[in-house]
Amino acid sequence: MSRAIRAAEDLIKKYCIKNQHQLDLELIANAEYLIIEETELNGLLGKIIFDQDMGLIQINKSITNIGLRRFTIAHEMGHYYISKNSNRNKHGCTIGSLGNYIPDKSHEAEANKFAAELLMYKPWFSKYIKNMPVCIDLIKQIADDFKVSITAAAIRYAEIGQYPIAVILSKNSVVQWSFINSYFPCRYLPPGSVVPKESNVWDYFNGKQMSEDEDMIPALSWFKEDFKCKRSTYFYEQSVEIPVTNSVLTILWQSDFD
Numbered sequence: 001m002s003r004a005i006r007a008a009e010d011l012i013k014k015y016c017i018k019n020q021h022q023l024d025l026e027l028i029a030n031a032e033y034l035i036i037e038e039t040e041l042n043g044l045l046g047k048i049i050f051d052q053d054m055g056l057i058q059i060n061k062s063i064t065n066i067g068l069r070r071f072t073i074a075h076e077m078g079h080y081y082i083s084k085n086s087n088r089n090k091h092g093c094t095i096g097s098l099g100n101y102i103p104d105k106s107h108e109a110e111a112n113k114f115a116a117e118l119l120m121y122k123p124w125f126s127k128y129i130k131n132m133p134v135c136i137d138l139i140k141q142i143a144d145d146f147k148v149s150i151t152a153a154a155i156r157y158a159e160i161g162q163y164p165i166a167v168i169l170s171k172n173s174v175v176q177w178s179f180i181n182s183y184f185p186c187r188y189l190p191p192g193s194v195v196p197k198e199s200n201v202w203d204y205f206n207g208k209q210m211s212e213d214e215d216m217i218p219a220l221s222w223f224k225e226d227f228k229c230k231r232s233t234y235f236y237e238q239s240v241e242i243p244v245t246n247s248v249l250t251i252l253w254q255s256d257f258d
């Protein structure tokens with residue numbers, strides 16, 4: 001188990017938190033000698049300065065989205081638990097590191113992992129999504145119930161859920177990143193790929209109204225370069241606008257036509 005995940009679990013156990021509704025992030029932070037203040041932060045969402053026993057978390061006061069605000073606080077707390085015993089005692093974090101899926105072991109990725117585990121603790125999350133097939137409405141419902149961003153909820157669903165799903169974030173008609181779970185039949189979708197013309201996402205970036213309804217799309221439209229992807233495979237596709245970053249989050253899931 002990674003250090004980030006263990007640290008989040010330790011907090012949940014230490015304060016005997018039973019479910020996501022009992023998780024009062026600021027109360028826990030204060031009990032842990034982490035002071036939170038809202039302030040103007042040039043271009044940063046959050047920042048933390050700490051020593052081994054205490055820290056100051058600063059949150060950009062212009063964040064209006066409650067999910068993003070909570071994820072930012074939890075992310076900064078993550079930096080504290082992950083590096084309080086090292087000589088690094090300062091982190092400044094942008095939307096680029098918080099709103100992205102970063103598949104590595106960097107400080108930013110680890111802090112995101114901590115935040116996801118604390119806010120969407122695996123046992124609570126698994127219980128919530130049990131037997132719930134995915135669609136954007138479910139992702140929105142999860143975001144609402146766990147008070148996290150839609151992006152964080154979608155990634156967590158892909159991580160923990162039992163259904164084949166791909167989560168894709170696009171900006172300016174180009175894929176920024178994707179998170180594809182192990183059940184999903186197609187894999188190769190490098191950042192920089194252009195969004196397919198057949199997709200609703202294309203409309204969004206080309207001045208048209210984007211439909212948020214679910215649609216069917218041939219797998220090869222998205223996974224043109226994936227040689228293992230079959231021509232006969234179709235996916236359900238549904239997208240939602242992420243206004244904070246001017247981007248679109250898309251989920252693809254398996255249809256029964258394969």
Ligand SMILES: [Zn+2]
Binds near residue numbers: 079111
């Ligand atoms: Zn950070």
